[in-house]
Amino acid sequence: MSKSTIIILFLIILQVSFGKTSPSRMGDHLMRRGDYSEALREYRAAESKNPNDPEILWRVGAALTGVALYQVGSARHDSLELATNYLNRAIVANSSIVEAHLEYARALGHLALFKPDWDDVRVARRVHEELCLVLREEPENPDANYLMGMWHRWVSPKPLLERKPNGLGEASTDSSLYYFRRAAEFDDDNLEYRFELGLAYIRTGNAPAGKEILNRLIDIEDIPTRYADIPERAEEILGNLEKTDEEE
Numbered sequence: 623m624s625k626s627t628i629i630i631l632f633l634i635i636l637q638v639s640f641g642k643t644s645p646s647r648m649g650d651h652l653m654r655r656g657d658y659s660e661a662l663r664e665y666r667a668a669e670s671k672n673p674n675d676p677e678i679l680w681r682v683g684a685a686l687t688g689v690a691l692y693q694v695g696s697a698r699h700d701s702l703e704l705a706t707n708y709l710n711r712a713i714v715a716n717s718s719i720v721e722a723h724l725e726y727a728r729a730l731g732h733l734a735l736f737k738p739d740w741d742d743v744r745v746a747r748r749v750h751e752e753l754c755l756v757l758r759e760e761p762e763n764p765d766a767n768y769l770m771g772m773w774h775r776w777v778s779p780k781p782l783l784e785r786k787p788n789g790l791g792e793a794s795t796d797s798s799l800y801y802f803r804r805a806a807e808f809d810d811d812n813l814e815y816r817f818e819l820g821l822a823y824i825r826t827g828n829a830p831a832g833k834e835i836l837n838r839l840i841d842i843e844d845i846p847t848r849y850a851d852i853p854e855r856a857e858e859i860l861g862n863l864e865k866t867d868e869e870e
Contacts, residue, residue, distance in 0.1 A: 656848035658688030680722035683708035727752035764809035771801035
């Protein structure tokens with residue numbers, strides 16, 4: 623068999639092999655790039671062939687969450703609600719998929735917890751349970767640490783007398799700082815982690831450390847599209863801090 627024939631046969635085998643899993647594989651690639659709408663399209667194609675596969679279900683849910691975070695109002699709410707449905711189905715079908723628990727915590731958190739006026743302690747407990755499960759399995763998972771930081775950030779402002787009877791007494795701003803620091807340590811390229819770490823330092827009374835992080839975010843060049851708004855948000859925070867300092 624000639625060398626050229628062997629190469630052609632190899633390419634055909636590779637194409638056939640890739641074709642069998644291309645929707646999920648391509649979707650995973652697009653998710654890593656932050657192209658959530660395109661990833662969702664790929665995962666939907668995979669879902670049409672295997673509608674009850676938990677590995678596909680959690681991926682659809684994760685992509686829906688990614689899409690939702692660029693939406694506002696009812697569209698955001700509807701996408702997050704649909705995401706939680708997909709992720710819950712994946713967990714029911716196979717509770718051993720760590721990624722499903724992580725993405726469920728993310729979707730549910732953004733749906734009903736990561737906001738000043740959250741009021742459902744059941745959601746707060748469930749998000750915490752899911753993140754604890756993930757961190758037991760993968761303690762250095764940057765996303766799980768980031769989301770746990772978000773949990774502490776949004777739950778801790780509630781009065782202790784309100785939190786403790788509902789099993790939420792451990793939430794604290796210090797723990798928020800701890801988890802954001804770990805997230806940034808495990809994935810320094812994620813600018814959202816670094817932004818939240820800067821805010822956490824400011825909230826815990828270490829404004830100089832927080833300002834230093836935010837100033838570095840402003841100076842970054844060639845920012846990926848998914849982080850395009852980070853410098854502007856950092857600049858706004860620093861401007862507000864400067865005004866406060868002047869008033870004092």
